[in-house]
Amino acid sequence: MQTTSHLQGQQLIERFQALDHFLTQHQQLWRPRPFTQLRLDWEAQHPELATWLRNRTLEQAEDAQQHLEQLPAPAPFPQLAAQALQLSAVGELPDAGLHPAGHRLDVNVPGRKWQQIEAFTRRLAFSQPPRHWLDWCSGKGHLGRRLLQPGQHLTCLEYDGELVAAGQALSDHHHLPARHLRQDVLAADSARHLDQDKSAVALHACGDLHVRLLQLASQQGCRQVAIAPCCYNRIQGNSYQPLSTAAQQSSLHLSAADLGLPLSEAVTSSARVRRQRDASMARRLGFDLLQRAQRGTDDYLSAPSLAISWLEKPFEQYCRDLAELRQVPLLGEPDWAALEAAGWQRLAVVRNLELVRNLFRRPLEIWLVLDRALYLEEQGYAVNVGLFCDYPLTPRNLLVLGERDG
């Protein structure tokens, strides 16, 4: 089996440029959302592919998800899938080994979270031993405590007061040299916690939160930085602000909605949650057909997120309540059963057309991660990018490691 290596040095910019070209060239395939549009512009250019996808079932779309490169779809799907796979290939970071965990440190940490923490910890192969860990958006600080070794210190920053108190109590209980501080990391005064002595880590700090760490850590001269990004779309403002020169020079301009694409898979949800999600979406799509007919427009009308109890209402009541919420007057006597069935039918079409979009999820995620890596490199860090765990443990399994010289 061919082993894929993690990315470093020249590979970072080369891969970024290749991804940038791929994503820019095929924007018309991944930007439009089948959920909000009845027809996509690309369908006219690839009628055979569009018809093939439109004729498939919801189950078939679900089954195809895990191995898009094996779907026997008409061109250009297989070609794009092969390219996407190649451009998304990133290997594991070297395993630096795992020092033994302190006694009962994992008590009350959910199993999956603890496995993520240990996987993250064992990838931190720095050339100089860290002296003081800074756990950024730490929650209760489980990651920081797991990293801490004799002779080292730990500072945890978190803005939820209850988590800060619970984290400090845990660290005190284990007699660890840790300070848990209540801090909004986006506030102007958060820079005071970063300096040359610190090795900053962030496991799944959302969008702006980990970007802020990259900016402050490099500005304040932190010796080491390790981030596993998530929720790229949690940003202030409506559009993505590229960090690296390469991304700033790219013609790819990303909206907050575009940034949601890498997050849209559901590998970790249970069958029950998936069923609920399907039912909710089929209803929304059925309502969408109704509102288009009633308003006499071909535009999607966004609907707020609705309590799960809405799924228990009869479909007619669901539509009437949602119409009232969105102030859409309902005239005549719609055929509710036909609309409900059409919603499910559209869901199958949407999910199958989305398979084209999904080809670009991982390429877009790696583009975003490499933007962070290239930024750190520009700030004087030696950078490595790779996987820290398998995809099923968390789909946000990419880790950026930066270390300053000397």
Ligand SMILES: C[S@@+](CC[C@H](N)C(=O)[O-])C[C@H]1O[C@@H](n2cnc3c(N)ncnc32)[C@H](O)[C@@H]1O
């Ligand atoms: C997804 S959790 C990750 C927590 C921890 N790193 C882990 O992996 O378990 C993100 C954490 O960021 C915290 N947070 C969100 N916004 C913040 C802010 N502006 N300043 C500090 N912490 C914040 C949340 O309270 C939450 O504990």
